[in-house]
Amino acid sequence: MSTSKVEQAGGAGYRWVDDRLPAAKYLKKQLGKVFPDHWSFMLGEIALYSFIILLLSGTFLSLWFKPSMLEVVYDGSYLPLNGVKMSEAFASTLDISFDIRGGLLMRQIHHWAALFFVAAISVHLLRVFFTGAFRKPRETNWIIGVGLLTLALLEGFAGYSLPDDLLSGTGLRIAQGIMLSLPVVGTYMSFFVFGGEFPGTDFIPRLYTVHVLLVPGIILALITVHLMLVWFQKHTQFPGMGRTERNVVGYPLFPVYTAKAGGFFFVVFGVTAFMGGLFQINPIWLYGPYIPDQITAGAQPDWYIGWLEGALRLMPNIEIVLFGQWNLSLNVLFPAVILPGIIFTLMALYPFIEQWATGDKSSHHLLDRPRNAPTRTALGAMGLSFYLLLWTQGGNDLIASTFDVNVFVITWFMRFAIFIVPPLVFVITKRICFGLQRRDRDKLLHGYESGVIKRLPSGKYYEQHQPIGDEERAVILARHEAPQPLPIPAKHDANGIKQKGYAIKLLQAKLSHFFYDERLPIPTAAEIEEANHHEAEITADRDHEIDDARTKAFAPHE
């Protein structure tokens, strides 16, 4: 069979490259790299593609956006703002929206892509957390990921603030208030950042540099490292038949994943463009230019800052005045600085905390099913419920006006719920996990319920059980036996001398007990064998009984 014209052309191109670059050997090796397959492994890709869309649309916007606080009189096409004095930043954003071809579409694509970016990072992070993909050797990549999330929040907030509309300015005013709440350095910091009193004329140009150069540069660099680490450490995989800690079962990068990932990029781009074209976002012309004495009802940040807004709205108004002159604004400092500080620190350190509690120093390339790590899953669900409560509280005024509820009632409900709901969620999730583990155990021992109902001659009904398939068995058996909790250390040694580092060891042991006190043993191979055998015997007995009765019933009467 002769080669087609396409193959000939491809071959020629390939030879042209290979004659000049030693590409063939290298590419053959790299393009053949195998990646495991699961839909949840594509969540991070959404973030990556959104970032590319952000770079492209952002470049378009930067051609017309003027990061300047110079006061101008607007004379563009949007009539209701004609003749109004505003900053050049706001006026140029209006121009992009109304007078530059495709400008509004690009602005909306940019904004939707920004929301997508953070949302995809968040769900990707949840996937990594709940499947234990952060375990050794991937702790570094987890920390990079947490760093990327933080930077994404910062970058998003900077972008939200740049157009200098009423919402932007309100957000910046809150940010400045948070700076002011920092003890001792707050006031200096605010004056330094804003170049004087708020809002001043320096901040927007400074923020622009941060938004288009500094933060995206760092994000780009970190994404590169993030992906390189995935490449070199190899991707984790879910347990299944033939999947071990030492192999990767999946498809090669070329042609399978190049096609899938390439196609998915266009889907992400398509959905973002669809939303940018059909769904209005951030109509700055309705908000108007920022004037420091103005505010709009229902002023909210974009969704990813909503939980911090909620924390601010939740916090009771506690202020401490030290020695009659130094003001410690805990009402702002705690929800906006201390709380996110604690949360991000705990998040970044979590892999090490879990490792320390378990004493597990080995590498893990097989993912945990969330049910098989009940304490971790419950902790994650608890954190998620805490986050969602704060998030809801961030929109308390809109909930109040939409559903006709007293806004104070919502706030007070949340003030209690934030302490009551997360622990409840922890307990419930842990129970669900153990319940699922028991079900797995049951399936292993007694098979699955086949749906075949039989009636015994005695009149009793029973449902026949069937042994589960090999794939499912492999998945269930991949659960690691939970480690024994570390023993509680003795305070004094044999000679009655206090042990060195007793407190730390005690804490570690307590933590270990918290993680692994409750355990459900995995049935041994012998147990499974016996149970299956027993199950088969019962089935055979019953079938026999039924057959006997049938033969008797149909036997000719004498």
Place this chain on the structure above:
Amino acid sequence: MTFLLARRRSPWATALLLLLALVAVGGIYAAASGSTQAEATAPTASTTMIEEGRELFLEGCSSCHGLNADGGYQSDGTVAGPSLIGVGAASVDFQVSTGRMPLAAPGAQAKAKPPIFNEEETAALAAYIGSLAPGPEIPSPDLYDTTGISPEELALGGQLFRANCASCHGASGKGGALTDGKYAPTLANAVPRNIYQAMLIGPQNMPNFPDTTLRPEDKRAIIGYIEAIRESPNNGGVDAGRLGPVTEGIVLWLLGLGALISVAIWIGVKAK
């Protein structure tokens, strides 16, 4: 003349004269009586309206506002309804024509609902309360008629709206929550007359903006701006209720990320 003189003794003459006299007397009487009626109409009708309004008031409002509209008290001494003396006809027209009064149930704030009284009854009530003491009159239509408003006035209206109204009603006039169950209602369905009256009288939790604070032309500009953004097309596509980032976030998660994750699952499933 000779024609008439020749026939002055005719038997028809008497009849004709009588007829002429009757027509003259009847005509004069009709003219005279007509004019007296016209002169008397205004005061008589107004008094009837006030009387009618008083009766409607006694029926529908006095249980809270008191029999003389000077305020009513509950048995424990708390105010059931404030005194209406001096609130003016504009206030009555606003509260009653938007259905806020009569109150359905006591609460943080009177809710707008389909009006209980029709236009005539509302006018009668307004006339009665207006007659008790001087207060803001119902504005004449030319004050709030915004046809032919200029772009300059529109821009001024926008600036005044953002400075004075947006803090409670929101930049796009969709309303918002206030403290303790109170709220600023949406302006989506407010008619110009009521918007003008609201600014004039400051109903419920709203501050009032008398003509010394916002000149009548300022009020008209604000009404023009509200109408303009209400009627303006949604640049950029379907809005999420113009409620800001919260609803945009909901659209993103439910629609946007929902779609992308569905596609991811689809790609994942295909590979099996």
